[in-house]
Amino acid sequence: MVKPVPPYERVIEQPHRPRSRLCLMLVLLLVAGVGAAATQGASRAGHTGVMTSVCAPGLVPAVINGKHRCLRVGQRCARRFDHQYHRYGFHCHTGRLRVDWIVLERRPLHLPRIAPGAVCPRSSGSEVLPYFPTAYGDGPVYAALLPGSDGIVHYGNGPQQGGWYYANFMYAVDPTHLQPTLLRGRQIDGSNEMRFGRGEKPSRALRIASWRIFPKPHWGWSPAYDRLRAPGCYAIQADGKTFSTVIVFQAAP
Helix, strand or coil: CCCCCCCCHHHHHCCCCCHHHHHHHHHHHHHHHHHHHHHHHHHHHHCCCCCCCCCCCCCEEEEECCEEEEECCCCECCHHHHHHHHCCCEECCCCECEECHHHHHCCCCCCCCCCCCCCCCCCCEECCCCCCCEEECCCCEEEEECCCCCCEEECCCCCEECCEEEEEEEEEECHHHCCCEEEEEEECCCCCECEECCCCCCECCEEECCCEECCCCCCEEEEEEEEECCCEEEEEEEEECCEEEEEEEEEEC
16 A cells, blocks of 8 residues: 655655746745744634634634634634524534534535536636645635646546545635635546545545635645546535635546
């Protein structure tokens, strides 16, 4: 069994990659470290109990029992106000906030269908941040791929487990939609599934409970293992409490 390499680390270690890509990946790792520190600082701010409607990036502003709060997963909460937390996509059943995934999982998939062999209607790419790879989709959630990929994911050289290949993805979300997000996907010109995560039996959905935060301009990001086992045209649906968007890409060995 081949042990998967963390997202983007495999790219950095390969000496034959173009120098520009190496620099891009190193910048991403540097920003990731700063972003993680910023998120930790924001988490500490969420514990202060300051009554303010302005929350640090990554925290969800809310009004609970008539008071302004900044919410995040794992934060202490009052169970008697559980129904109020539901308005913001959380549960408070145990005294700690959890994401209310059921609401998102009940949303039907609205992915397109195309005939086998038809041209894959890949999502267009753009530069949403100067230090971020090309981002595909219409937002607020984007799938970031390496420059020059043109919306095509080549998975054949990566490790695989249980017949599922690992494809390194990076997801990003704009600062106004930093909320728990559910991602699901499948082939749209055939019957193959798309899954997420590690192991021989990867998950049918990717749950992003909280986004990592870039220091400025406070975009959210999350690395992921997307799992594929056949070429074709695929679509990913990203659902948050206030949005639903679809990203289309092509998979090739």
